[in-house]
Amino acid sequence: MTATTEARPPALPSTLRLGYERTRYEARLFFRERDAVIFIFAYPIIMLAIFATVFGQDDAAIEIGDTTIPFAQYFLPGMVATGVMLSSFQNLAISIAVERDEGGLKRLRATPLPPASYFVGKVGQVLVTSLVQTALLLAVAALAFDVPMPSDAQSWLTLTWVFLLGTATGAVCGVGFSSLPRSGRSASAVITPIVLVLQFISGVFFQFDQLPSWMQQIASVFPLKWMAQGMRSVFLPSEAEALETGGSWQHAATAAVLIAWLVVGLVVGVRTFRWRRRDDG
């Protein structure tokens, strides 16, 4: 087997190639974690079904002048935004905290796997799962609840950039937050309430314009409100723009807030990331 004479040691596999290997591995394993599949992947779809059914009884709808928006259509953008946040932020914050606690990160640190490949794998897994999740959510909305899909290229473009920027921001913040729980066991207990509160104050479960204005202002600090607003601009008719703060979809502000969190998350994440548990030397 080692008959090669004086051969130069074979080159280390490239960072990208290993990022691809990690993505495949992580995506496959994600779907084996029952908790993750229910509370991260299926959650927005289940919630959409419940909300659309409960609030949409007797064809109840939101009326803006002459335009009526069925509840299923009104809640869809918030659920898409929630799905992106769960798949990126909640997923990574919990899974990395658990991996750190169980020694999985330490094991990887002892191998020649480049840290960049590990993170490429995480982001790749998030992209794969949230794409499938969003596609399923849209399919359920369109097929089961007759929610009209956007017909113009402009809306699909908006969907794309809000989805991608939201996913990136959520992933980076998830990595940053993964250092917060003291153990893997407490990770869900620490991260889930943060996500739940954001969902309630960001207009995912309620009509955002009907929340108290102080609550709207708090929500405006965080990315989820902006992601939901961006998604509303995609799925709601233009008449609904009048319900938004200042009567505008505020795309520029959405991009600015998401990018700000992306940068802050990146800086905090790089500074706080640990391969080992806190109590491990």
Next chain:
Amino acid sequence: MRKAYGEKQAVDGLDLVVGRGEIVAVLGPNGAGKTTTVEILEGFRSRDGGDVRVLGEDPARAGRAWRSRIGVVLQGTNDLAEATVGELVHHFATYYPGARDADEVIDLVGLREKVRTRARQLSGGQRRRLDVALGIVGRPELVFLDEPTTGFDPQARRSFWDLVTNLREDGATVLLTTHYLEEAEHLADRVVVVRDGQVVAEGPPATLGGRTARQAVVRWHDEHGEHEQRTDTPTEVVGELGARYGEVPGLQVLRPTLEDVYLSLIGADEKPAVPTTSDEHDNEPTTTPTGAGR
């Protein structure tokens, strides 16, 4: 090599040389500094002082190429729950240049029947074999095994030892920490006993502790009670006793076991400790941490 945690000097001027192809066992009580030492050598922890070279590089600064030449089996972890044995070994093989064939490694560690089993469902011994598989799939020149058989039943331990012996036959150097004297005796070319962050003795298991610690003890009793004599020449002593008593009452000739020697070395026993170093090592050193500035 030195390392302190707050007031506690965990590693206090520890010297260790491991030659290429050797199996060296580091023994010591809990808190002696074994794991700290090994984790400094693996590049996980920084050191406060001293010079460390592992495969010619300082582990604190070594990069991917160096990591591809070592294999690390950590103390028990409980990660990787939902992945199967086959998936894991094949996946980890992609990290390394010139990795072993993943299926060969699975055969080598005896997990062929478990190839489709998820890591969560493996028994403790099988789980540890998986850890070893992941540690050696990159064809490492140097393998670190940190307490690899803790919690094994005797049969699992035996087959694990065979696995380690196979590694050596493949040309790997093995640095092993263990609580089990029997394990060190069975596997190691050389045993290093660590106490309070220092090496208190080292040598092949058969001669550890030097001659005095290895003296035979001749015991017998007569009407004055129990007698005990330490000697290098038990046959002669027994001969004299035979001349005196005829049939010597309650005659016993005892050779100290590695465990007796070890216990005296770590001071767990009131017998005088006799720390001595034996044997020259003229092998090419692969790891040479040396204590500095004591």
